[in-house]
Amino acid sequence: MKRVTIAAAVASLAVSTMLATQAPATAAETLRCKEGETYMMNVMVSSHPYWVPVYQGFKQAAAAFGCKTAFSGTPEYDITKQIASFEQDLVQKPAGILLHPMQADPFIEPINAAIAAGTQVVTFAADSPKSKRTGYITSDNVAEAKFAAEEIVKQVGSSGEFAVLENPGQSNHDLRVTAFIDYMAEKYPDMKLVGRQATNQDSTAAYRATAAILQANPNLKAMWIPEAGSAEGAVAAILEAKANVLVMHADITPTTLDHIKAGNIHMALNPNQGMQGFMGFLAVFLAAHNQVFDPFNDYKVSGYNPVQIPFVDNGFAVITKANADSFDLEAYMANRDPY
Secondary structure: OHHHHHHHHHHHHHHHHHHHOOOOOOHHHHOOOOOOOEEEEEEEOOOOOOHHHHHHHHHHHHHHOOOEEEEEEEOOOOHHHHHHHHHHHHHOOOOEEEEOOOOOHHHHHHHHHHHHOOOEEEEEOOOOOOOOOOEEEEOOHHHHHHHHHHHHHHHHOOOEEEEEEEOOOOHHHHHHHHHHHHHHHHHOOOEEEEEEEEOOOOHHHHHHHHHHHHHHOOOEEEEEEOOHHHHHHHHHHHHHHOOOOEEEEEOOOHHHHHHHHHOOOOEEEEEOHHHHHHHHHHHHHHHHOHHHOOOOOOHHHHOOOOOOEEEEEOOEEEEOOOOHHHHOHHHHHOOOOOO
16 A cells, blocks of 8 residues: 555656646646756666666656756676765765665665765665665565566476575675575475575676586576576576576576577566666655655654655566567667667
8 A cells, every 4th residue: 555655646746747837836846856956876887788777767757857867886896886986976966866785784874974965865676774765666576586486386396406596795686585595495395405606696607606506416407596697607507518497587688588588598587677767766856855745744853854765666577488579678779868
């Protein structure tokens, strides 16, 4: 019920904003950006294709409210460098930042400092829950894990060996793995975890880890992988070994999409990236324009932002050979502006 209420409120605000351009001055006109008001999106591994549809959704929402946007982050998978890029963003004094924090705790102080300085922060896809961020936009990672477990059992049976690759420290990836393992242990105790390796989104590390798991466990039936980079390496090792292993993973890249089309990957579970960016912009924009909202609570005396959105589920799509063409990034971007 709470999610429906939030979505309805956001939709109402968007409609009010559009009507305000045709009506006399109202409070809704404050839900328009001032000249030069800018919102940024900050990520790690900034060249990763995952961010492209997210930022497109972010830009689409910003355009509806007359706002400027900028894309930022670091090309490396390095928490220190991402924090440095985030702090450099603050020098430009954006009204808000939609942030994908590589790790939760190292970003607590940078996020809190940004908010104290007047820049609102909303996290997406991965979270920093102990910080003062005002919102979190993501797919339901536990639901993804349960879906993956049920699909694997449906395809290979309720007894056998499985393995997982992981990326410790990134909240959404951790949930996808731990929830999957816990669900298997509870619901399908005859499914045995025989391999669990940290590959940290590195396809080369994933190739080596998968090759080792296959050598030690020739009866391996399935693998669950929380992101697409490691899935690329895992599939390469499985194909080289000519093993019959069902692969499922989260997220998507052009390479894993090709593997799905070829039948080398069973399916991928992909967050609705455009919705993630669109809802992410709305959340950070409303946090920055919180003066139009009075929630009937103690925020004035407690001193916190009245716009608090603990969790918005942007949903996820199931990608198979049958619908893979709908997730072609090149086709999606054909009539859109690049970053």
